[in-house]
Amino acid sequence: MATNVTRVRHPSYSSQIWHGFLGLLVLLGLYAFYLEYFKGHYFTGLTDVTPWGLYIAGFMFFLGISAGSTIVGLMVHGFGREDYRPLATRAIVVSLVCLSASMLFIMVHLGSIPRALLVPWVWRNPTSLLVYKSLSYYIFALLLLANLYYSIRIAKGQATVRDTAIAKWLSIGAAVYALTALIGADALLFAVVKAREFWNNPLLPPHYGVVALVSGTAMMVLIGVASGWFSRRRLVNNATLSHMGALLAFFIAITGFMDVLDLLIYTYSNEVIGGEARHFLTGSHLPISAVQVLGYSVAFVVLLFPKGRRTPWLAVAAVCALAAVAAYRYNLTTVGVEVQLYSFQQHVHYFPSWTEVSLSLGIAALTMLAYSILTGFLTEGERQGTTQ
């Protein structure tokens, strides 16, 4: 008679502390949400002069990671890099939880959440890009869910040849869709606004796409490195991590080049009311701009060296790149609305309130918790399979 012995894995002490800390942040976020939802956006730092702020920046940041992490699926199925395969399911989970986080950021920004759920199904304006953007969310979520199903089947060794073929085309489709329709619709929301000279720039959609690739690749690098730190075995070997580091450096180089182009365009702008470059270089946004420039620079320099593409330097580079992307998203949103509509108006500086910061941290903590729980659950069979 066969006996099945299941080994119960108890979470480590440090893991319990970490999850408890995340849980506290979620509770803080819930309290901030309660204040804002029931008493109004008065509790935020947003005003009628600066109507978009931290929530929109958070939405863009997480949407970028969601789109960018599809690179793993593209590497496995599009470029035949089988060494990336252990990260495939995790990359899809990252995409899903980050997509959910970006939707949460949008929801808490809105004045009426119940009404917003009717878009685009009941209420839609064909000339509004927001309608297509909300539709693109649903399509991407469906693509990811289908992709996740087949990825788990493959990881557990249950996939047929047909399943593998479907998984291949779903992965390639999700990556192409994410980096064009999803991110494109998001960037166009800003790029078409003629009232805000800072955003009204045809370079914005491609720039968005590259920044998404930076954040997605950096996040997957972090997960690849962390798997070696927190479990008995690494998901990917040093050569694969090094390859991911080189990819990250390549994407950072492109986005750095586009940042310089942006800055030159703003500096040479004839608009008297512009001054975005001044905001970056000397104004109230200087600290955030410094994070962006230093983050990209440090990450790029570290990744240039073969030693930098190994742990722990690889993790340092990934964290720097993610910080730089967060700074870019924040600057893009807030400088756009802070620039005066009339030349005679005085400059207004947006600063997020404690409720905005708390709610944003709460959403980020919830995202990490969700990732942790989902990967533990969805990759269980995969782990057993590889151990045996």
Added chain:
Amino acid sequence: MARYGMVIEIDKCLGCRACMEACKVENNTPQGHFWMYVFRLEEGEFPNVRQTFMPRSCMHCDNPPCVQVCPTQARFKRTDGLVLTDFDRCIGCQYCSVACPYGVNYLNSRKPSDNYYLDWTEARVKSAEGNVPPYDNPDLNRKHKGNGRRIAGGGHYKGVIEKCTFCVQRLDKGLEPACANACPVDALHFGDLDDPESEISKLLGRRRSFRLKEDLNTQPKVHYVGATAPSSKAREIEAVKGRV
């Protein structure tokens, strides 16, 4: 069908802001919301300083960017040219605020009852024994002609965007907007831009005019006469208040 618009004679404006007060009283707008706002500007250095006043309402553009970007069609343009908001449909995304180059949109960031200048609740009014006027304009809650949308007045719900309606509730009664009605020097003129016999058409024919940010092709229907557009050297005397 009329195409409503406004002509503002800047050289007549005293900067008294009676138009702002009239708008607030007529439309019951919450604190910090100025559907009509008068910029007080100065230019030059002492002793050669010139002061000008520039009233700014919604421009009710012929090509309104806010209508284009609104995801729910809560912001719409009526056949008579008024750009209005359906308060029962707005989701408060504030895309209109971002897309509007004139800064005329206001979000109800608190419950209206928490955000009026006076406490209008029934108990409070009763306890004031007549000292607080129990004013509530019934026209603001009426659904208006066209497709029966709730489009007039301010402070209906938390989380929705509001802006100048050219006092649609008064227009439907054949009256002019409260700001134009209240101006002591008759600097604000309202009428049909398509009617060559209207006062505003004649004014525009007689005097040189400009519109704000014409280069953006929004085709605003508020015209200014009696001065040139504020130069890049003009400065606002007071700080902009996004929230009061």
